[in-house]
Amino acid sequence: MRNHPSDFSQQLAREKALYLYISAFERGDTDKMEAVLKQAMYDPQLEEMIMEAHEYYLAEEKVKLREEDFAKILDLVVRYLPSGIPDEEEAIAIPPLTVGDVFGKLQEDKSIQGSVKQEVQQVNAKLTQTDVPLPENLAMKSVYRLFEQLGVVVSAKLQKLFREKAIFLSMTRQQGIAQLAATRRQKTQRHQKPQQEEEKES
Amino acid sequence: MNSSSDEALHSSIATLITELYQETEVEVPNLRRRITPLGDLVGSLNLVSKELPGLSQQVALHYLIQQGVLLENPEEAGRDELAGFLYANTSYGCIFLEANDHLTRRRFSVAHELGHYLLHFRPLLKIAEGDQEYLELIEALYRGRNDDPQETASGRVERMDQRYLEQRLPPEARMEYEANQFATELLMPETVVRGLFARVMLRFNEDDLLSYLATEMLVSQEAMRWRLRNFHLLPLLASKFERGKEAE
Numbered sequence: 001m002r003n004h005p006s007d008f009s010q011q012l013a014r015e016k017a018l019y020l021y022i023s024a025f026e027r028g029d030t031d032k033m034e035a036v037l038k039q040a041m042y043d044p045q046l047e048e049m050i051m052e053a054h055e056y057y058l059a060e061e062k063v064k065l066r067e068e069d070f071a072k073i074l075d076l077v078v079r080y081l082p083s084g085i086p087d088e089e090e091a092i093a094i095p096p097l098t099v100g101d102v103f104g105k106l107q108e109d110k111s112i113q114g115s116v117k118q119e120v121q122q123v124n125a126k127l128t129q130t131d132v133p134l135p136e137n138l139a140m141k142s143v144y145r146l147f148e149q150l151g152v153v154v155s156a157k158l159q160k161l162f163r164e165k166a167i168f169l170s171m172t173r174q175q176g177i178a179q180l181a182a183t184r185r186q187k188t189q190r191h192q193k194p195q196q197e198e199e200k201e202s
Numbered sequence: 203m204n205s206s207s208d209e210a211l212h213s214s215i216a217t218l219i220t221e222l223y224q225e226t227e228v229e230v231p232n233l234r235r236r237i238t239p240l241g242d243l244v245g246s247l248n249l250v251s252k253e254l255p256g257l258s259q260q261v262a263l264h265y266l267i268q269q270g271v272l273l274e275n276p277e278e279a280g281r282d283e284l285a286g287f288l289y290a291n292t293s294y295g296c297i298f299l300e301a302n303d304h305l306t307r308r309r310f311s312v313a314h315e316l317g318h319y320l321l322h323f324r325p326l327l328k329i330a331e332g333d334q335e336y337l338e339l340i341e342a343l344y345r346g347r348n349d350d351p352q353e354t355a356s357g358r359v360e361r362m363d364q365r366y367l368e369q370r371l372p373p374e375a376r377m378e379y380e381a382n383q384f385a386t387e388l389l390m391p392e393t394v395v396r397g398l399f400a401r402v403m404l405r406f407n408e409d410d411l412l413s414y415l416a417t418e419m420l421v422s423q424e425a426m427r428w429r430l431r432n433f434h435l436l437p438l439l440a441s442k443f444e445r446g447k448e449a450e
Contacts, residue, residue, distance in 0.1 A: 136293065139226070140245040164250045168269040171294045175271070178292070178336030 014046045022053055030072050037080035047081050074176050097173055099150065100130025102166045112161065119158050126152050138166050215384050218320055219391075233397045237420045238389050240312050248294045249319065251312055253301035259342055262287040262298040271296075286311030286343035290323045292331055300345070306422040310385055314343055317384030322377055326370055339367075389421050390429045399435055408436070 017036050024032035040046040054077070103124045106112060112120060124130075127150060135142050143163045147154045154162070223230045226246030231238050244251050254261055259280035266272045266289060285307060287298040297315040299308045318341045330337040371377065398415055406414060416426040430436045 138248050138294070140242075141227070160245075163245075164252075167248060167250050167294050167296070168266075168271055170248075171271045171291055171296075172269075174292045174294070175336070175338075 011045075014043065014049060017046055018049045018053060021050055025053075025073070028069060030076060033073070034076055034080075037076055041080050051081065075179055096133040097166070097169055098130060098134060099127065099132045099146070101169060102134065102162055103127070103130065105165045105169060106161060109165075116155075116157055116161065119155060123152055123154055123158065134166050134170065136170075138163055138170065211380060211383060212387070215321075215380070215387050218384070219388055222320065231391050231394050233394060233401075236394050236398065236418050238309075238313070238391070240309055240316075240389075244297065244312065244316065247319075249290075249297060249316075250295075251297040251299060253299045253308070255301040257284045257287060257298055257300040258282055259284065259287060259340070262289065265298070266296070280342065282342075283345045284342050285345045286315045288315040288318055288323070288341040289338070290319060290327065290340075291338045292327055292336065295319055295323070306416070306420060306425070309389065309420060310422070310425065311343055313385035313388045314381045315341065316388070317381035318377065321380050321384060322371055326367075329370065386425065386429060390419055390426065392433070394419065395426075395429055396433065396435075399430070403435075 017039055021033055021036040024030075024036070036046075037050070040050055103120065106120045107124065129150065132146075132150065135146060140159070140163060143159050143166070147159065222243065226243055228239055228242045228246055229235060241251075252265065254265060259282070262284075263272060263279050271289075283300070284298075285300050285303060289296050289298075297312055297319075299311050303311065323339050323341075326339070327337055372380070395415065398418060399411075402411060402414060412423045412426050412430075415430075416423045419426070421429075427436065
């Protein structure tokens with residue numbers, strides 16, 4: 001069966017929108033992404049295509065998003081796309097922050113120069129386990145113990161920088177999780193309202 | 203503020219400071235180690251301190267955006283010059299300081315913000331967490347002429363939405379007074395001030411005594427003067443010199 005001409009042009013428009021969205025995603029252009037997501041709010045098929053694209057990027061391309069980009073994209077997706085909001089059971093799926101995440105951030109930081117930069121690279125190369133979750137307690141002593149457990153010797157300066165980055169990353173993560181929870185609550189409320197109205201009517 | 207509420211505040215701050223040293227396992231200042239180890243205290247909590255030049259609310263929030271903590275700059279972020287600024291969310295926080303302030307001023311600003319964090323923010327953040335509410339709290343310490351607790355501290359605590367604060371926190375002026383009192387008692391513990399004073403009071407005149415005590419405890423002379431007056435030690439000193447003059 002052939003598509004109706006208007007279906008065909010709609011699909012073409014969706015593909016064009018998806019292309020724009022992916023290009024914007026790759027460039028980190030959140031304004032453009034936001035514009036396409038607004039469009040997808042009223043087009044379930046486009047919404048599905050965008051969610052599939054995200055799944056592909058995260059699963060197949062092994063995209064390693066920076067924490068702030070992750071937070072921005074999460075914010076955009078949950079703001080505009082109901083299907084982007086995980087259910088309660090899926091909520092736990094947000095992975096914990098790891099030592100590797102913090103080292104990734106330290107390596108990106110252009111303000112870190114000279115011997116500390118070298119040390120960041122050396123320690124990162126020595127770490128056999130980068131997926132070790134960060135402890136919730138990020139006191140200096142706790143960070144010291146963490147490196148002890150990982151079996152690497154780290155200078156006091158780098159421990160301080162590591163701790164600082166870890167705290168900022170944890171703050172970002174808490175904000176992202178809170179936004180997700182708030183959006184989920186709104187979603188649940190939206191679902192509950194029509195049900196309650198139906199019950200009243202019956 | 204009446205004396206009974208002052209006593210109650212003094213007592214609750216003393217308890218809080220004792221608990222802080224227990225929680226962080228940091229050595230309490232004494233006559234041998236007189237300087238309050240602020241860096242160790244902040245570093246033993248889920249807090250970082252950051253010194254930025256030209257500190258304002260806008261500068262601090264911009265820094266948090268760069269770090270990815272905030273996604274966008276809240277509208278109308280203040281540009282007034284600040285001595286200190288505190289940002290905290292559920293479990294973590296950052297104390298910002300004006301990098302160009304002198305050391306004693308920066309130390310007072312850290313202690314003041316730490317006071318807000320422990321007295322006002324942390325209890326509220328814990329309640330909010332229990333209520334599954336997400337809170338972000340900020341506090342700005344505006345620049346005064348010096349770190350005399352009576353002359354500074356026109357601070358303001360804010361939340362990105364105010365509803366929670368209005369219901370659960372004391373009035374602004376009260377919170378500022380409490381944070382200043384906390385800073386004073388943390389930086390100049392009574393036992394250390396009285397102990398040092400007793401050791402040297404007969405050797406110095408008032409100016410030299412203030413200079414000595416302030417240097418030993420890494421606080422400003424104005425702050426030390428205020429502390430000694432609170433303990434009614436300065437009139438005693440004056441009478442000592444008057445007695446001295448009479449004898450001459």
